[in-house]
Amino acid sequence: MRRASGSHLVVILASVYSSKAYEPNWGNLRASAQFFCNSGKAANDDNTLELFTFPMSNRIAQLFRHLTSGVYVIGVADGERRNAFTASSVMQVSFAPLLVALGISPEHQSYELLRSGAVFAISVLRADQQKLAEHFGTQSGRAVDKLATTRWRTGVTGAPLLVDALAHFECQVVNDIAAGDHRLVVGRVVDGALAGAGGKPLIYAQTGNLDMSEDLYPSTFS
Numbered sequence: 001m002r003r004a005s006g007s008h009l010v011v012i013l014a015s016v017y018s019s020k021a022y023e024p025n026w027g028n029l030r031a032s033a034q035f036f037c038n039s040g041k042a043a044n045d046d047n048t049l050e051l052f053t054f055p056m057s058n059r060i061a062q063l064f065r066h067l068t069s070g071v072y073v074i075g076v077a078d079g080e081r082r083n084a085f086t087a088s089s090v091m092q093v094s095f096a097p098l099l100v101a102l103g104i105s106p107e108h109q110s111y112e113l114l115r116s117g118a119v120f121a122i123s124v125l126r127a128d129q130q131k132l133a134e135h136f137g138t139q140s141g142r143a144v145d146k147l148a149t150t151r152w153r154t155g156v157t158g159a160p161l162l163v164d165a166l167a168h169f170e171c172q173v174v175n176d177i178a179a180g181d182h183r184l185v186v187g188r189v190v191d192g193a194l195a196g197a198g199g200k201p202l203i204y205a206q207t208g209n210l211d212m213s214e215d216l217y218p219s220t221f222s
Helices: 026-036 060-064 109-117 130-137
Strands: 008-011 052-055 072-078 081-087 090-094 099-104 119-124 152-154 160-162 167-179 182-194
Touching (some): 072 130, 081 109, 081 130, 081 160, 099 119, 119 160
Antiparallel strands (some): 072 081, 119 167, 152 160, 167 182
16 A cells, blocks of 8 residues: 555555456455445456545544544542543553553643642543533533532542443553653553443544544644
8 A cells, every 4th residue: 555646545445356266256355345446446357457546534633533433531530639531542552550641631630639749540431421422521520520510439549530431440550651742651550440331442443532632633643
């Protein structure tokens, strides 16, 4: 695969010729190619597939929404000071010990508590809890107490856990690494449980531009 001029990706499918040993199903190949390439060409009479081109996503943000994950509310605490925020950049990074990593902007009010308290809790949201994701993700803890109108409890780390979440993880910070315009905070999981009665997790790709990250992406790859 190579980059074409302009904002197109070019996919070259190798020529495949009919033989006694192999008779390709050109109908299936043609259908598959046209599924991936909106402007694809059909197979030639000599049983070769021509060049296919298709436009890249108009916005890099749309591309990255396909690198999807769950949606979580991250609780942080330092003594009696607490806050919570919505995040999707959360992943398991080790089995032994059990480690998870969290991406957070150092300008985030919660990062101050995360750095000083060195603990965080992950509340996994259900598919029907997008309103909670919006509540914790679209306003700052500097301006409003986001926990005041939501049912929560403290866990073993002291960080807040949402009572109605699908599952909980509690973590102690073991590393804090610079990662571009964010910090990558690694936590050792010290407790956790399935909290809800079942259901499917909320998926980041289903939330659209709820986190208002679209304007953060560059216009080109660099």
